[in-house]
Amino acid sequence: MSAARRSAGPSAAGHRAAPARGVLPNHAPESGASESDVLPNHAPEGGQDPATPALAPDHEVLVIGAGFAGIGTAIALQKAGVTDFLVVDEQDDVGGSWHANRYPGIAVDITSFSYSFAFEPYPHWSRAFPPGAELKAYADHCVDTYGLRARLRTGARVTRADWDETAHLWRVRFAGGATLTARFVVCATGWLTKPKTPDLPGLDRFRGPVVHTARWDPRVETAGRRVGVIGTGASAVQLVPRLAPEAARLDVFQRTPIWVFPKPDVPIPRVVRRVFAAAPWTQRSISRATDAVTELSFVLAMIHYRRFPFLVRAGEAVSRLYLRRQVRGDRDLVRRLTPRYRLGCKRPSFGSGYWRAFTRPNVELVTESVTEVTESGVRTADGVHHDLDVLVLATGFHVLDNLPPFPTHGTGGRDLREFWRTERFQTYEGTAVKGYPNLWFIVGPYSFTGGSWFGMIDYQLTHILRVIGEARRRGATEAAVRPARHDRSFRRTLRRQGDTVFLDPSCRGTNSYYLDEHGDAPAVRPASTRTAGRRARTFDLDDYRFRRAGDDRADLL
Structure with missing residues (x-):
């Protein structure tokens, strides 16, 4: 047996x-x-x-x-x-x-x-x-x-x-x-x-606070200051919209753009929460539905990509449409924020206001690669020096x-x-x-x-x-x-x-x-x-x- x-x-x-x-x-x-x-x-x-x-x-x-x-x-x-x-x-x-x-x-x-x-x-x-x-x-x-x-x-x-x-x-x-x-x-x-710390020359010379998103220090003050964020992954998608309204200037240094989808984040009313507490089966039913949607969208589109490539292309179309609606009238910015790789190669993300943040007058998307960190900021491959007071590393994990x-x-x-x-x-x-x-x-x-x-x-x-x-x-x-x-x-x-x-x-x-x-x-x-x-x-x-x-x-x- x-x-x-x-x-x-x-x-x-x-x-x-x-x-x-x-x-x-x-x-x-x-x-x-x-x-x-x-x-x-x-x-x-x-x-x-x-x-x-x-x-x-x-x-x-x-x-x-x-x-x-x-x-x-x-x-x-x-x-x-x-x-x-x-x-x-x-x-x-x-x-x-x-x-x-x-x-x-x-x-x-x-x-x-x-x-x-x-x-x-x-x-x-x-x-x-x-x-x-x-x-x-x-x-x-x-x-x-x-x-x-x-x-x-x-x-x-x-x-x-x-x-x-x-x-x-x-x-x-x-x-x-x-x-x-x-x-x-x-x-x-x-x-x-x-946490993954980028191997950037001069990083230890920067005179202001340097903080990784995974080791955030709440004592670091960003309001009214010149802030630089290195990285545009899932952490940056959540962080940038929070920093943009309060920073005097926000420079976001992007190596690879990310696919982002609208985040259907809605508050759960108290009455609904009371129903969940009294009848847990109602919450389990919703869980089964959301699990099924997640499985179908990821497994069919990405795991079975060669059989259903149109699903990936459809997902990319949805993300591009969302980008154009978030960044209206700026074709160059849309171009720089659009990934050049298939949806799924990297982890995509759900975002509320990430792309829109780049339309603010105090926010700049920097696509030139970072060559060094100086005592007072970051220098990029085009020779431009970006003066900064705070440097945030949204560079992910090993x-x-x-x-x-x-x-x-x-x-x-x-x-x-x-x-x-x-x-x-x-x-x-x-x-x-x-x-x-x-x-x-x-x-x-x-x-x-x-x-x-x-x-x-x-x-x-x-x-x-x-x-x-x-x-x-x-x-x-x-x-x-x-x-x-x-x-x-x-x-x-x-x-x-x-x-x-x-x-x-x-x-x-x-x-x-x-x-x-x-x-x-x-x-x-x-x-x-x-x-x-x-x-x-x-x-x-x-x-x-x-x-x-x-x-x-x-x-x-």
């Missing part, structure tokens, strides 16, 4: 739980303290602590990251009866990007009905596209509703993870020297965690080049980053990697389907919990995806990738984080969320090899 039909989820049967090890403080280290003061150091470098049994790690599951991916993982583990887990995050609170990013105008760019857990609808959204503070509040709501604070450690930055082939566990090190061991590790660190976000060594001590760089980004079903047992990525190569972020989290957790459940059922301490099955999955992904818009010649040179140096598009899984979910529910569990530490048998039945 196929193992895919033997187990549907975790069970306590056949699993010997690790002994309790006490509760760690649920806060970042206080001033003067290091992580080593608040995290147990059971497994010092150089070998396993003799007092720690091989089959009793500090925790059965370690979840790295306390954004929505990590929060969802913790809730799913708890619901499945896996209680010995710990969630760690380098920041001082939960929420991930929604805790770190606080620039003016920050908001979600997908409707709140889709950007939430299906099992935990939130009736308190004030708008269809709520501001960032409400997303942070929703993260807190989920953590508190499901009682996760006691299993959460903030201020704990992972610096390295090593697979112990003998004990079948991961040794995870933290800044400050502490080490935790875990049977299974779920990497839920997300994409938007490491995405693919930050995977994994810390050195990770699997079987034979091979570094995962080296493996991906030399042999291309590849995964089994978007979550596991051959040679790295008991490790899964919520957001890794070929995981995001382009629809709802929460839909991706859901299907990834379905996959992970099935494997952990099967390992428990078999009494296994190692679950390793079989290399042949891994390679077959990767080949299937590459074949489907050929139909996507990402391989269109116009995508080359767009500096899109969807693409890597190999010409692949590993940031997006070429499948619908529904297809990925079906695969997560039905893949053959015998695609994994299950073993027990100290047992010479190749597989456990």
